[in-house]
Amino acid sequence: MTVVDAVPASGMLEFFESGFRHSAWRLETRRSYTADEATEEYQQFLRGIDPPRDVDGPWFVNARERTAQGVRIERVRLVDEPPSDGQRYLLATTPDNLAAGEDIRFLTRTRAQGLELPDFDFWLFDSSILARFNWTNAERRLEMDTDPAAIAAACRARDLAWQHAVPYAEFTG
Template identity: 70%
Template sequence: MLDAVSAHRIVDFFETGFRHTAWRLETRREYAADTGTDEYRRFLDGIQPPPDTDGPWFANARAQTGQGKRIERVRLIDEPPTDNQRYLLATTPDNLAAGEDIRYMTRGQAEQLQLPDFDFWLFDSRVLAAFNWDNAERRMELTEDPAAVVRACQARDAAWHHATRYEEFARRVASPM
């Protein structure tokens, strides 16, 4: 293991943590960073989240992609989607506007492909940052272990090949609201 980055410093890590590509697999049915907000509670009451393109994550993503770096994700969705998955579908346009490329696949597809069942970022195909959600500090544990990185690269390649672009996926799913 190289190090660990606590969740509240992830945006800082993205400023210097990669040179070319950052790729993420999102597997969880719910994220506390979303569900604990007033915006999320309003979403559950049927109020569309307002655009948020100026927050720290979005400003940094724009800066990174403006330098030619790629930030990509594949998000797993249950059938039917959980409330938090619907919220993420509703807010994905903010990420896209910041330059990210987010694609979706159903959990069933991911299971058929035998994708990992944990969230991770893969940086420049050389650093694996696996999320440790069980730790009270919530952190990314970084490693350059070749075997772990190769497995993550294989998962990335399979997921990216089979995932559907947001725009197409959103048309096939019932309205997130």
């Protein structure tokens, strides 16, 4: 891995405002995310209260602006059968992401295993920068890699995952 730069957790929104030009694609592999679990909203969700709509939060405002400019923001989320609590929470909050212009698709973990996808989360920006998540160091949350072999592997994973994933409405329908 050739790390060329890192974005701290506190700088991620700023990076998403101007750090790429055409596309941001993410593979989400985890069963839960600590940032979600730490919120009161998540705790209420576990008690059976639906998350409130959040279309005016900073992430969603930025996503709306970027997608209105023609930037693609896409994700594939792996989901267990049955979904973990964290995955159920993401499913419940996905409509906000979709309303902001993101395209999020879903793929069962069982199906993903047959595709030999990576077992880690990453963003792929403009098909030229691989950003791996560093979950243990918030000052290096996204570690950028421009190694051609790593980019090719990420593009292959993106294409395979996207081909086999289904849109939210189909997944939840």
